[in-house]
Amino acid sequence: MTDQKAVRWEKGEDGIVVVTLDDPGRSANTMNERFGAAFDECVSALVADREAITGVILTSAKKTFFAGGDLDSLSTATPADAPRFYEQSMAIKTVLRRLETLGKPVVAAMNGTALGGGLEIGLACHHRIGLDARGVLYGLPEVTLGLLPGGGGVVRITRMLGIADGFMKVLAQGQRMKPAQALETGIVDELAATPEEMLDKARAWIAAHPEAAQPWDRPGYKIPGGTPSSPKLAAFLPAFPANLRKQLKGAPMPAPRNILAAAVEGTQVDIETAFRIEARYFTELVTGQVSTNMTKAFFYDLQAINGGRSRPDGFEKWQPRKVAVLGAGMMGAGIAYVCALAGWEVVLKDVELASAEKGKAYSEGLVAKGVKRGKTTLEKGEALLERITPTSDYGDLAGCDVVIEAVFESVALKQEVFREAMKVVEPDALLCSNTSTLPITELAAGLDREGDFIGLHFFSPVDKMPLVEIIRGERTSDAALAKAFDLTLGIKKTPIVVNDSRGFFTSRVIGTFINEGVAMLAEGIDPQTIEQASSQAGYPAPVLQLMDELTLTLPQKIRKETRAAVEAAGGTWTPHPSEGVIDRLVEAGRTGKSGGAGFYEYADGKRTGLWKGLREELGATNHDVDLHELSERMLVIEALETVKCFDEGVLTSVPDANIGSIFGIGYPAWTGGVVQYIEGYPGGPAGFVARADEFAQKYGERFAVPASLRERAKETAAA
Numbered sequence: 001m002t003d004q005k006a007v008r009w010e011k012g013e014d015g016i017v018v019v020t021l022d023d024p025g026r027s028a029n030t031m032n033e034r035f036g037a038a039f040d041e042c043v044s045a046l047v048a049d050r051e052a053i054t055g056v057i058l059t060s061a062k063k064t065f066f067a068g069g070d071l072d073s074l075s076t077a078t079p080a081d082a083p084r085f086y087e088q089s090m091a092i093k094t095v096l097r098r099l100e101t102l103g104k105p106v107v108a109a110m111n112g113t114a115l116g117g118g119l120e121i122g123l124a125c126h127h128r129i130g131l132d133a134r135g136v137l138y139g140l141p142e143v144t145l146g147l148l149p150g151g152g153g154v155v156r157i158t159r160m161l162g163i164a165d166g167f168m169k170v171l172a173q174g175q176r177m178k179p180a181q182a183l184e185t186g187i188v189d190e191l192a193a194t195p196e197e198m199l200d201k202a203r204a205w206i207a208a209h210p211e212a213a214q215p216w217d218r219p220g221y222k223i224p225g226g227t228p229s230s231p232k233l234a235a236f237l238p239a240f241p242a243n244l245r246k247q248l249k250g251a252p253m254p255a256p257r258n259i260l261a262a263a264v265e266g267t268q269v270d271i272e273t274a275f276r277i278e279a280r281y282f283t284e285l286v287t288g289q290v291s292t293n294m295t296k297a298f299f300y301d302l303q304a305i306n307g308g309r310s311r312p313d314g315f316e317k318w319q320p321r322k323v324a325v326l327g328a329g330m331m332g333a334g335i336a337y338v339c340a341l342a343g344w345e346v347v348l349k350d351v352e353l354a355s356a357e358k359g360k361a362y363s364e365g366l367v368a369k370g371v372k373r374g375k376t377t378l379e380k381g382e383a384l385l386e387r388i389t390p391t392s393d394y395g396d397l398a399g400c401d402v403v404i405e406a407v408f409e410s411v412a413l414k415q416e417v418f419r420e421a422m423k424v425v426e427p428d429a430l431l432c433s434n435t436s437t438l439p440i441t442e443l444a445a446g447l448d449r450e451g452d453f454i455g456l457h458f459f460s461p462v463d464k465m466p467l468v469e470i471i472r473g474e475r476t477s478d479a480a481l482a483k484a485f486d487l488t489l490g491i492k493k494t495p496i497v498v499n500d501s502r503g504f505f506t507s508r509v510i511g512t513f514i515n516e517g518v519a520m521l522a523e524g525i526d527p528q529t530i531e532q533a534s535s536q537a538g539y540p541a542p543v544l545q546l547m548d549e550l551t552l553t554l555p556q557k558i559r560k561e562t563r564a565a566v567e568a569a570g571g572t573w574t575p576h577p578s579e580g581v582i583d584r585l586v587e588a589g590r591t592g593k594s595g596g597a598g599f600y601e602y603a604d605g606k607r608t609g610l611w612k613g614l615r616e617e618l619g620a621t622n623h624d625v626d627l628h629e630l631s632e633r634m635l636v637i638e639a640l641e642t643v644k645c646f647d648e649g650v651l652t653s654v655p656d657a658n659i660g661s662i663f664g665i666g667y668p669a670w671t672g673g674v675v676q677y678i679e680g681y682p683g684g685p686a687g688f689v690a691r692a693d694e695f696a697q698k699y700g701e702r703f704a705v706p707a708s709l710r711e712r713a714k715e716t717a718a719a
C-alpha cells in the first residue's frame, strides 16, 4: 500500500484491489500532474500483479468522486502549450486504456459527483455504479467550458451510445445529470443508495463477471446506430453539422464542431487512432481563447458568486417564511411561482382579486406542464399551488417577512403599495422592489426603514432566467443585502450585487446594445444585415427583434427621463444617432411586439418577418459594410459601458459583471462576459482599446475609452 499519494491501492483477501483516489493537496480530485503520476504508477502495479488479482474497484476518499481535468491548468493554456496538452491528453488515455484492457473486471464505484475527466475514468471501467444521493452529478460538461472530453470521453461515449445519442444526449449538451437521469441515459449502469452498498454491489459484479471486457474490445461489436459509412447513419448524419451551424448562427463557438468532428472521424478508425484524433481536437480547443473565456466565467466567476463573494460577512443564513408579492402581472406571477417552488408561503396581491387569480393561474400552467413532462409529480405540484394565496386585500399580507413589489414602473405607485403593505407585514420585513430602471434610493426615500429597502431585479420569464440583479440603495443595510442574497440563492438563481444608479448595470448596458443596432439603421444599413451581425456575434436574439420585445417606447421613456435628469444637474445632453429612428417608428405607431408592429410585422402576436417598409422608410442604401465590424461594435459598446459602471461604483466585482452580462442580458457566452471580452480580446486590453479608438474616430464619442481602461491597457501591455 502506498501513502500520501493522490492514488492508493490495497488488495483484499478476495484478490480485489480497491483503488482510492485521494489527492492530498486538494479538496477535490482533479487530473493534475500529481494524480497523473500516481495513477500511472497504480495501473503499472495492477498490470504487474494481474495474475493475482480478481478485480479492481475504483473509488474516492473525497466528497466528490472526481472533478475532472484540472481547470487551473486548462484555463491558462495558450497556443504555445499545444504540444504539452496533446501529450497530457494522450498520457491519460494511454493509462486508462491499459486499465480497460487489464483482463480483469474493473468497476468504478463513483461515490460522489463525477464530471468531465472524472466520468472519463469511469467510462474506461467495465461497470459504473452511481450514488443515488442529493447533489450528486454525472456528466461531461466540457462543451459548456468551450472544451471537449479529451480523456477518451468522446471516443468511448460514441462507441457506447452511438454517434447520434452520444453527441445529442451527452456530448453536445454537456448536461450535469442527476443519478436517475445518468442511469436512464446509460452513462452509469446501476445505482447504490450508500457508499457501502456501492462497494458490495461492485464486489458482486466482479464475482459475476470474471471475464469482463469493454464491449468495443469484443469481436464483432457494432457501434449502436452504425458508423458514418453505414447507410442508416449516412442518411441523416450530414444534417448534424448543418443543424449545428443553424443553432450557433455563426457565433465563434468551436467546441461543438470539434466534438462532432472527433465523434464522426473517431468511429471510422481503430480506438488508438480515434484517441489521437480526439487529442488533436482537444488541444485546439484548450489552447484557444474561447475555452479560457468560458472556463473563467462558468467555473471561476460562478464559483466566486455562489461562494458568497458579494454577501456581507457576519449574518446568519436566512430564508423567508412568507412572501408578499405585490402586483400579479407577468413579473409578479413569475416571482410568486419561483418563491412557492422554493417551499415558501406566498401571498399574491393585486388590485382586483380576478387579476391576482390570473397571476396564480400562471403557476397552474407551469405546474401542469411540469407534471406532463415528468419534471414534477402531481402531489408536489398541488402542494406548490396550495402555497400561493391570491388576494386583493392588504390584510392577507399579515405575517409576511418579505415584500417583493412588481407593479407598474411609477415611483408614486410603488411607494403607495409599499406604504400599505408595511402597515400589515412583519415590522422587520425585507422590502424589495423589482424595478428594472428606477433608482432604489429614490424609491426608498420617504418610506420608513430605508435600511430594509433593496432592489431585486428579476428577468423575464422569471421561471427560466437564471439571474437576479440585487441593487443596493444608498441606505440599504448589510443585513438586508445578506437576506436578499440568501433569498436569491433560495430560489436557485444567481445573485449579482450592484450599487444604485439609473438603469443599474444590466438595463444600462443592454440599452447601449440596442441603441447601437438602431444607430446602424440610421446609417442606412440593411436591417437584415444588422440582425445577422448580432446573431453572428453570438447574441441569443437579434438586436432589432429584441428591441421589439422590449418595446420602442421603453427606451424612449428612459431617454427622456435620463435627459431631464442630466439637464437638471446642469449637464448637456448628447443625442444618440438612434433617437431619430426610434421616434419615427413610434410616431408611425410601430411601438414593438406588444403594439402589434415594430421593426417586425406580427400576426396574432407571432412575428412574421421584418417590416418590408423599413428599408424605404429609413433609406437602407449603405451596402458597403463589414459584418464583423458591426458585430464588434455591439460587443465593444457594451464593454465600454461596463467600464463606466465600474468607474462610477455601480459595479464592484468582475464576476458579477461577467455573469450578469451573460445570464441577464444575453452577452455572448463565448466571450466569458463583458470584462473577460476586454481581457481576452486579441492583444489583450491594449488591443481592445486600439479597436475602440478606431470606432470612436469613425462613429463618435460614445466609443471614447475611459481613462481607467486606458490605464489598465498600459499596465497589462507592460506586464
Ligand SMILES: C/C=C/C(=O)SCCNC(=O)CCNC(=O)[C@H](O)C(C)(C)COP(=O)(O)OP(=O)(O)OC[C@H]1O[C@@H](n2cnc3c(N)ncnc32)[C@H](O)[C@@H]1OP(=O)(O)O
Binding pocket: 026, 027, 028, 030, 063, 064, 066, 067, 068, 069, 070, 071, 072, 113, 115, 116, 117, 118, 141, 142, 145, 147, 148, 149, 150, 151, 299, 303
Ligand atoms: C480533459 C478533461 C477536461 C475536463 O474534465 S474539464 C473539467 C470538467 N469538470 C467540471 O467542470 C467540474 C468542475 N467542478 C465543479 O463543478 C464542482 O467543483 C464540483 C461539482 C465537482 C464540486 O462542487 P463542491 O462540492 O461545491 O466543491 P467546490 O467547492 O466547487 O470544489 C472544491 C475545490 O475544488 C476545486 N475544483 C473543483 N473542480 C475543479 C477542477 N475541475 N479543476 C480545478 N479545481 C477544481 C474548487 O475550485 C474548490 O477549490 P477551493 O477548495 O480552493 O475553493
